Each structure stands twice: as structure tokens, then as C-alpha cells.
Amino acid sequence: MTAVTDAAIVVTGRACGSCTLCCYLPDIDELDKPANTFCRACIAGKGCSAYEARPTTCRDFLCAWMSDARIDEAWEPARCHMMVYRQGMQLTVLVDPQYPQAWCREPYLGQLQAWARQARAEGGYVIVYAGDALSVIAGD
Ligand code: SF4
Numbered sequence: 525m526t527a528v529t530d531a532a533i534v535v536t537g538r539a540c541g542s543c544t545l546c547c548y549l550p551d552i553d554e555l556d557k558p559a560n561t562f563c564r565a566c567i568a569g570k571g572c573s574a575y576e577a578r579p580t581t582c583r584d585f586l587c588a589w590m591s592d593a594r595i596d597e598a599w600e601p602a603r604c605h606m607m608v609y610r611q612g613m614q615l616t617v618l619v620d621p622q623y624p625q626a627w628c629r630e631p632y633l634g635q636l637q638a639w640a641r642q643a644r645a646e647g648g649y650v651i652v653y654a655g656d657a658l659s660v661i662a663g664d
């Protein structure tokens with residue numbers, strides 16, 4: 525995890541619940557945590573066991589589903605097995621390696637292509653990480 529979201533306000537009605545994907549999928553330098561491994565402080569299905577002492581990266585982070593009402597319910601991380609976040613002009617999608625094809629299914633691929641078209645028009649781009657594979661999404 526190397527960036528925070530643009531907006532740190534939770535969308536009304538959304539909550540992390542038992543999702544812990546942001547404690548699993550990203551690399552987190554402050555915790556010396558590689559990608560696709562659980563943080564040592566994460567209790568699966570529950571959350572952070574070091575919540576008050578969690579590093580700044582964790583304090584500042586919300587995935588895009590939690591912070592952006594334009595991202596619909598299909599993108600709930602625990603449901604789609606993916607986590608989306610913005611990093612400047614880059615929209616990043618981290619795919620749970622247990623579901624490496626999740627992003628290729630609909631409605632996800634079509635939505636990724638639509639986001640890529642929109643991002644390209646604004647000088648941005650969309651990248652998907654699924655295990656060791658990296659894909660730059662084209663609008664078509
Ligand atoms: S990935 Fe999003 S929904 Fe899941 S725990 Fe992290 S912030 Fe919450």
C-alpha cells in the first residue's frame with residue numbers, strides 16, 4: 525500500500541465488516557509487509573489487533589469502494605475479491621490471488637474498460653495486479 529485515497533470520508537451505508545483485504549493484498553513499507561500476505565497484526569475476518577498503534581499508511585487509507593459513492597456495490601472488496609484505490613492519476617486494482625480471474629468477469633471487465641476510457645481522457649490510466657501479473661487496461 526503506497527498511497528491514500530483522495531477522499532477519506534466513508535460513503536454512507538458502507539462499512540468494512542469482516543473484509544481485511546487492505547491488510548492482505550498491498551505491500552506496506554512501514555510494516556515491511558509484502559503484497560499478498562496478511563499483516564502480522566491482522567485477525568482474519570475481524571480486523572486490526574493493533575488498531576491504536578497502526579501506522580500512518582493504514583490510518584490514512586480507505587479503499588475506493590469505501591470512499592467513493594460512484595463505485596457501485598458490485599465492487600465491495602469482500603464480494604468481488606478485488607480492492608480498488610486511487611493513486612494520483614493511477615487507478616489501481618489489486619486482485620486476490622485466490623481469484624486471479626475475478627477482474628476478467630462481468631460486470632468488472634466492462635467497468636474497468638469504462639474507467640480506463642475515462643482515465644485516459646483525463647491523462648490517467650488503470651492498472652490491475654493479479655499475483656505476479658500486471659495488466660494495463662485499455663478502454664476497448
Ligand atoms: S479493502 Fe476497503 S472495505 Fe476492505 S477492509 Fe480495507 S478499506 Fe475496508
Ligand code: SF4
Pocket residue numbers: 546547548552555563564565566567571572573574575578579582
Ligand atoms: S497494522 Fe492493522 S490496519 Fe495496518 S495492515 Fe496491519 S492489520 Fe491492517
